[in-house]
Amino acid sequence: MNLHQQFQQTRDAFHANTNPSFEQRVDKIQKLKRVLLGNIDVFAASIAKDFGQRSLQDTMLEILPIVNNIHYTLENLEQWMKPSVRNPGVLLASTSEACVTYQPKGVVGIISTWNAPLMVTINPLTTALAAGNRALIKMSEFTPNLNAALKTALATEFDETEVCIIEGEADVAAQFSALPFDHILFTGSTTVGRLVMKAAADNLTPVTLELGGKSPVLIDDTISISKAVERIVVGKSANNGQYCIAPDYVLIPDNKLEQFIEEYTAQYQQLFTEGVDSPEMTSLATEGQLTRLHSYLEEAQNKAERIVSCHPNGYRFEDRLISTQLIINPAADSLVMTNEIFGPLLPVVTYETFDEALQIIESNPNPLALYLMSESEERQQWVTKHVTSGGMCINDALFHASVDDAPFGGVRESGIGAYHGIEGFHTFSHAKTVLKTGEHTLVKQMFVPGDNEVKQMIAQLLNG
Structure with missing residues (x-):
């Protein structure tokens, strides 16, 4: 058939x-x-x-x-x-x-x-x-x-x-x-x-x-780096980054960068103790995925400040296994910043002011997900109200999609x-709207010559 x-x-x-x-x-x-x-x-x-x-x-x-x-x-x-x-x-x-x-x-x-x-x-x-x-x-x-x-x-x-x-x-x-x-x-x-x-x-x-798209993680200066990393590393490592709502890039205050790198690699190695030899790691699903991400990494060697592998045992290409690679301050026009990554590469971009970070997010198409890491109630409310995204997590990542009693979409x-x-x-x-009318209808009175109660009621409505 x-x-x-x-x-x-x-x-x-x-x-x-x-x-x-x-x-x-x-x-x-x-x-x-x-x-x-x-x-x-x-x-x-x-x-x-x-x-x-x-x-x-x-x-x-x-x-x-x-x-x-x-x-x-x-x-x-x-x-x-x-x-x-x-x-x-x-x-x-x-x-x-x-x-x-x-x-x-x-x-x-x-x-x-x-x-x-x-x-x-x-x-x-x-x-x-x-x-x-x-x-x-x-x-x-x-x-x-x-x-x-x-x-x-x-x-x-x-x-x-x-x-x-x-x-x-x-x-x-x-x-x-x-x-x-x-x-x-x-x-x-x-x-x-x-x-x-x-x-x-x-x-x-x-x-x-x-x-999909590029779902950002926005870290401010009110949250501990340890807490922020704990939430991000799980969201990024799930399925080895191969989710449409995986954290795609991180925005972080410039004075928190080194602490973030140190904390992220430490927590990552607790989850994947043997790097790419860990049974907890999922491989890239296709050769095309591997080839694409490898090209992103190769370009980043020349268009980023540096690349930090989250585990020293970071690659086993023959089995399509790559550990998370932190790409520090890549160029805005680089492949990792202009394409959805959909894998274990994580650009980390520093900012001086919170407004600067917001401008980076808003310069991109509306993301499927937005992840705000902040302890400031005022900032949480402002970002929720003013930054457009399909869904959002505050101090978490990925798991808003598991809420059955709420819509999921972009x-x-x-x-x-x-x-x-x-x-x-x-x-x-x-x-389908269904209107059921009983024995009488008032609408007809609108068309009857002369004045009547229905016309008077309509006149009152029109006059406020």
């Missing part, structure tokens, strides 16, 4: 049941839960094989939020599905009732990526099923082992017209995004996100784009739209 035939069969199946009941939706989510929990070892082994080396904690860090999201969705779905009662307004208040009902959109296209392949596939799928949709999923060509394992596991619980895994190279991805889906959710780079959006525009398909070049929680349910639902 080709891609177009699979899409049409899925659409036909949706039209046979355009609004699954609460019980039917719960049943599908429970099936998804059984697929996940019954195959954790298989999925973990498949991801490790695709990566080359995937640490146990990084795989658990990926799977745990999926389980939490499923539980959260099951606990809240009944409430989400209820119509939302609205105020019909002064003119209709005495004669009509208004509400918003949430209908399934139909067939959802999910385009996932390779860095956290299970999480960026199952999390949106959970919410799409909760909203009553069916889904086709285009998985990354860089995770063939997981793709095969997940496809086999899903087939034990789902018909292909409910959930279907699609595999293939860039040509298949282009065909996939050109299908007339009722919604597309894409996770990946900004460059590819633009192509997906262009393809979707031909069908007027709404899109949610989970992209701003413009870092993303469009959001999912997670009720916002995700709304993303995959059509919100």
